[in-house]
Amino acid sequence: MKYLVFFIIILNLLPLLPVIAGEIPEEFVIPRISTPPVIDGILDDKCWEESVKLPLDFQIWPEDNTKPSEETYVYLCYDSDNIYIAFQARDSEPDKIRHTLAMRDNISGDDTVTIYFDTYYDQRNYYFFAFNPLGIQADGENGNYNWDTQLTSKGQVDNEGYIVEVSLPFTSIKFPTPDFDTPWGLRIIRTIKRKEETISWMPQSRDIPSWQLQEGKFHGFEDINIGHPVQIIPVIVTASTGKRDEEKNFVQNPFRVDPGINFKVGLTSDLTFDATINPDFSQVEADAPQIDVNTRFPLFIPEKRPFFLEGQGIFSTPFRVVHTRQIVKPEFGTKLTGKIGKNTLGLIVASDSAPGDLYEPNEPGYHQNALFTIVRMKRDILKDSEIGFILTDREFLNSFNRVYGIDGDLNFGQYSVTFQGLNSDTGDEEGYVKSGGAYKLGFDYSGRNLSYGLSHTAVNPDFEAQSGFIYRTGYKHYSGWMGYEFQSDDENTLLRTWVPMFYGDLYYDYNGTLTEGLADFGMYFSLSNQTSFDVYGNTGYLKYEGSDFYPSQIEFWFNSSYSQTISGGFGFYLGREVNYDPDRLILGNSSGYNMNLTLKFGENFRNTFTYSSSKLTDPLTDEIIFDVSILRNSLTYQFTKDLAFRNIIDFNSYGDKLGINFLFTWTPNPGTSFFIGYDNRMSKYGREFYESDRNMFFMKMSYLFEL
Secondary structure: OHHHHHHHHHHHHHHHHHHHHOOOOOOEEOOEOOOOOOOOOOOOOOHHHHOEEEEOOEEEEOOOOEOOOOOEEEEEEEOOOEEEEEEEEEOOOHHHOOOOOOOOOOOOOOOEEEEEEEOOOOOOOOEEEEEOOOOOEEEEEOOEOOOOOOOEEEEEEEOOEEEEEEEEEHHHOOOOOOOOOOOEEEEEEEEEHHHOEEEEOOOOOOOOOOHHHHOEEEEOOOOOOOOOOEEEEEEEEEEEEEEEOOOOOEEEOOOEEEEEEEEEEEEEOOEEEEEEEOOOOOOOOOOOOOOOOOOOOOOOOOOOOHHHHOOHHHHOOOOOOOOHHHOOOEEEEEEEEEEEOOEEEEEEEEEEOOHHHHOOOOOOOOOOOEEEEEEEEEEEEOOOEEEEEEEEEEEEOOEEEEEEEEEEEEEEOOEEEEEEEEEEEEEOOOOOEEEEEEEEEEEEEEOOOEEEEEEEEEEOOOOOOOOOOOOOOOEEEEEEEEEEOEEOOOOOOOEEEEEEEEEEEEEEOOOOOEEEEEEEEEEEEEEOOOEEEEEEEEEEEEEEOOEEEOOEEEEEEEEEOOOOOEEEEEEEEEEEEEOOOHHHOOEEEEEEEEEEEEEEEOOOEEEEEEEEEEEEEOOOOOOEEEEEEEEEEEEEEEOOOOEEEEEEEEEEOOOOEEEEEEEEEEEEEOOEEEEEEEEEEEEOOOOOOOEEEEEEEEEEEEOOEEO
């Protein structure tokens, strides 16, 4: 019996042999220095000799914890105010290093070095800071690139590779009260784009789905100057808008000036308070156009406004009960975010004047505001799991909508369980109140090769979330998926991985009637030259307006980044699709095409073109029911890492709409910026030439004061 137990133990340890075989670095103490480095991309400061030097010895892709093709070293040290980081990335072919002069967060096509700090060492939350060879930054928290903070970086390419130096203020991130023995989690990664190679400081087993369970750690911080940082950002926006009146005459309004101010206060090292008065919530870049013809449900428009983007992940739950785009025109907003011990906290209070704009002067709602309150709490449990509570409240006049519930994300090695249960109470101005519930339960398994999952969702017809985005109600949904990744052992092969996949789902209404079903089969192929393609086929069932339909579709998608100069992809689909027009409810022949193409010339110039189309025809007469195409071209010239010019032209054949946008930007740091631009939305509507329907000239200035 004891031999059987021993045999079982050995079998369970086999997947971990790639990790055990490598020399896992031990926990280290980060050195304190007396003289900070000059951040210039030159590794000649004395402090680097006093720093800890970490080699990146493990290639984790495409190979599995083998020796990397190039050498990489990372240096770490600190003083009272900053953490200092230096990356020394050697390259045997320095002329092939991929790098561009780009705006912050736009370095996905370049070679990069990235450092991850798990400042609470909870193995679930982290900050990441990525840099291309010129030191252009991409930062975020928990995978959210919309989060930006203050740091300084500079990189240089030489005949041995490239070097990047970084200074990260302690006031730029949140962490528990510093103590010499309090550990931070650490992960360091280098990517070499032309080789599709990923190199790591720590070995990483593909049998363990979470890299944070395999992160290294360090300690040694003491006598840090945390203080209570205060940021004040005054903002001035001046704009002139024009549009056609009811008689179709174009009226251009005079320039208006709207001042505002933003505050950020670090209450503690791990708790931040934000406030904004008369904020500018206009968007510098318009939302990308989407095909909205023949759709049953509303389209999702992502949040882009900085005040709401920071800490956005705290308010994320399995149901999207918080979608801050619902706060359309806030007059003021406050936000409290942070983590105290094992508890994560989030609070948003905002006053929205948009609902009052819909009323006439003699109506009671005229110039009245809606008040939004959002409360979020999460607590870490077990090794890398959490449970949470969410409350959203929207009040307008005598009406209200409140949503409240619990959720959780439980992880047990390769298995995970997610759940959420919610209830909503909604009252109208006449005093009628309705209540409805919603719940979701999901189970997933993620292994080296095999992955699968099951989920069940139910949303009551009376459930409503006015602070979120719930695109449909009154249904019960069952779904399952499975994929198996085959990997080639030959590093010289063209075909690296191929993954057969299956997805299926069923929808029922609350009376138990099957309303929708889908079975989707696909295959994903990844090639060694940064190229991939997908093939899918699906068949389904839909009950709509009392009729039964059996739609189907085949799809093909191709993407490649083989060249730094040119990259992109294309795809198409063919099939049978329901036309949802009640006057012509039929199953038509559908087709569509998508294409994206990015051209980079030198370090400064980038042009991205996208095209998408959707067409539906009558199968009996070949008559075109609709044929919609959307084109968008974005041209950017980067003068410096802070100064750029961008032009966007987009066209939508549905309504014959044309848009032109020009923008100059100067953004030396988050908080300080200058924008000047022009946006014009035009159409023909039977006219011979395109004429403007609405436009805007605008200038925005903001400046960061740190106290």
